[in-house]
Amino acid sequence: MSCCGTHLETGEVKYSDYSSEVQPTWCGGCGNFGIWAALKRALVELKLAPHDVLLCFDVGCNGNMNDKIGGYRLHSLHGRVLPLAAAAKLANPKLKVIAMAGDGATYSEGINHFVNSVRNNFPITFFVHDNGNYGLTTGQASATTPQGAPRTANPAGPTASTLNPLDLAFALQPSFVARGFSGNIKEMVEIMKEAITWQEKGFGFVDLLQACPTYNKETTHMWYQARVRNIKDINPAHDTADLNAARMAGQDLQTEISTGILYKNEQTLSYSARLTHRTESTVWQNSRLIDEVKKYDVSKYLQKFV
């Protein structure tokens, strides 16, 4: 991966531009393979060259993708990927910023960042690799581990209630909410493309139900496969602008699990759009913070202290 791919010469984006010489280290049957493939395909189909994108990773099995893919990558700390990714986007709005994290990072260690990123409606895209437990630290319970499912640090099953991440997001006046399944690459590609395209409108949140063959014996690949169904197939009349309908559709995690894009709010302004001191200023509205690093005359500010 010492070179930057052919896109620099040809201007065309190919799947191989996102390839890395580093081999995957995930367990056989891990859902990360599917997410990895879908992500690369979504980026290529959107004709996004690696230099247009900043891929931000959290720590965990998902984060181990950081060197299995090309382009600009930022591998952050456990639970902390969202504020780093959001602030990178604020500094350079031309970048497509994609953040990824696991269920442990998102719904435990960094749940404050998740809550506040939805509330702030940061213009970034967020894919959660939700495999129902902590994989990399060898199988502890997470907030999405099913009740009664034994895990290493919780041999009798989780002692806290199980979280439905979509329900949490719906309580926060979200901008974009979707759910995918690591076994359905085709559907994930479509969701990812739309979530990434949504980025300028706000925070695109996608919970990806993912198999963890080593530790999660309850919600396995086959278990999910038998239950997931695209919202359009469940209800062809589903209105993605209807918050209550979307919230109801996201409830069932046991029998018929809705996937696809459940909710889109065209009205909510992104964080950047809320910064009227920039959006309404002829000086700053089309400017990027990264192009503004220069000396500024501060005489008028100092004068007030005479």
Added chain:
Amino acid sequence: MKPITDRFAFKIAGASGQGINTVGEILAYSLKAAGYSIFAYREYPSLIKGGHATYQIDFANYQISSSKSLVDAVIVLNKQKTDWHLQELRPGGIIFHDIDNPRINIEEEKLILEKQIKLIYIPALNLAEAVGGNELMTNIVSLGNLWKLLKLDYKCIEAVVSKTFASKPAILDIDLKCLKQGYDYVLGALPEFGKRLIKSDEISPEAKLALHTKSETDLHSWLQLTTPSNFASQYLITGNEALAIGAINGGVRAHYAYPMTPSSSILDYLAGVAVETGMIVKQAEDEITAAAMALGSMHAGTRALTATSGGGFDLMTEHISLAGIIETPFVCVLAQRPGPATGLPTWTTQGDLWLAIHGGHGEFARCVIAVRDPEDAFQAIQEAFNIAEKYQMVVIVLTDKLIAETYYTVASFEQNKVAITRGQLITDQIELGQLVSADRYALTETGVSKRWLPGAVAAGYNANSDEHDSEGNVTEAADITEQMIVKRLRKQDTLLASLPEPELHWNNVDLKAALQTYNLIGWGSTYGVAQDVLKYYESFNIKVNYLHVKYIWPLRTRDISDFLETHQDAVLLESNHNGQLAELIRQQTGKDIRHKFLKWDGRPFFLEEVINYLEALN
């Protein structure tokens, strides 16, 4: 010690939320307008209403940068539980108050008589009400009366009051009338004592009456002001404001922070002027987020600042460590207040020097710069960004509550002193095209590698929190790990070679003719009191040298070592218990400092305290 006769101090005392800051600032700016140098220091509890707060204004016709222990007058605004501040009043000092029936107990009476303190009563509420004012404006009446006793130009204070209330035209007119009422008031009226039950330890109404001054002729010898100088056109500004404006000057385009005294006024100031600067100013959900966002924006390539105090800094340390390994520039202001934990939220300390040097897990390069005053803050914050970008490292800018919130008089802010330098940041498209991923963390002699920004049409790289090879791929190889740790730490050596030695200051006394010599060493806000010690001794023909350490880490040791070698009697001034700089110096030079004047009660060094300490050494 010989008395200080050429500088003066007033203290305004009352409950928090009573408008002490407004009155204090009016008096401070008015005295500056009259031609004096000001040092205006606030003490207040961590409360919005109630509690006891003070605003001390020191002034002189030469530059000053510390508070005296003793003041010439106290203006008491408290109506309920009166604290007369008799300990801080110099003999012959005066107390202004407008309390109709003040409580004065036997102990207080004894002290008032002993120190020959005079009480002055101003019927401020009556005077205010006569011109349409109310209780809130009584402070202005008292101020007007003080101003008359000072015999300074009325226009100075009139202009400051007008400027202060310019945004509230409805009350400006009444405030100006109240000021005039106080100014024109002729002392004579006395309070109507004895309306309430007298407590057992309280003195009689007659005794209270006896303590009060009935005529201005009694006050002739109270204060002999020195001739005003030319400070009117200078700035009167706090460290936080100067630092914030310095950040604007130096191209900082984003500020992410979580409120924590004494750093919050940086956030408030920058948010207040964001419409003009266009800066993104974000109150984050916590300090972890604030640090992460600053780092994220820096990684993308702008200049982003975060600021906090000790507790918030604790939360930031994991991102300081992250910045260390991904070699993304990062700048954090650490405004010190006494800990541990919540500690004394609104007081000062120099207790976080070790925290600044050591906060964050793992071994990586960093720079710690200690600010000495507002002028220095304005430049140091810009220097911090240059160092952060040039060496791709963490820079921590240490201030404290004293610098952050005290008004200093500053002659000028040189706006072009620190030019923006961004080190090996590659932006030229031809150069970008030649880069390979492995350039990003390439092993170099200086430790510094080429840096380019996400979004640049160039080879990608991985800014990886895991140990990594030169292009950022994860590695657990022993040899690469060893090399990378060394590479990153090497940047600190490269930086150290470019840093100046500590600055030596001395007063204008001929060493041969000097009666005596004192040798001081200090850092951060201690600079202020040290400067005033130098000036004080100049008139007594006593030589004082002061070695000021600005770059705390990495530490240049040659001059410190020489200073301690030459001056076995050197005295360290530090606002902490452990002598943190002294310990660092011992660690780095093997030399101990014999005399340490340490103070950890949350209060700054007052001028007389330092003088008394030095003279007690003889």
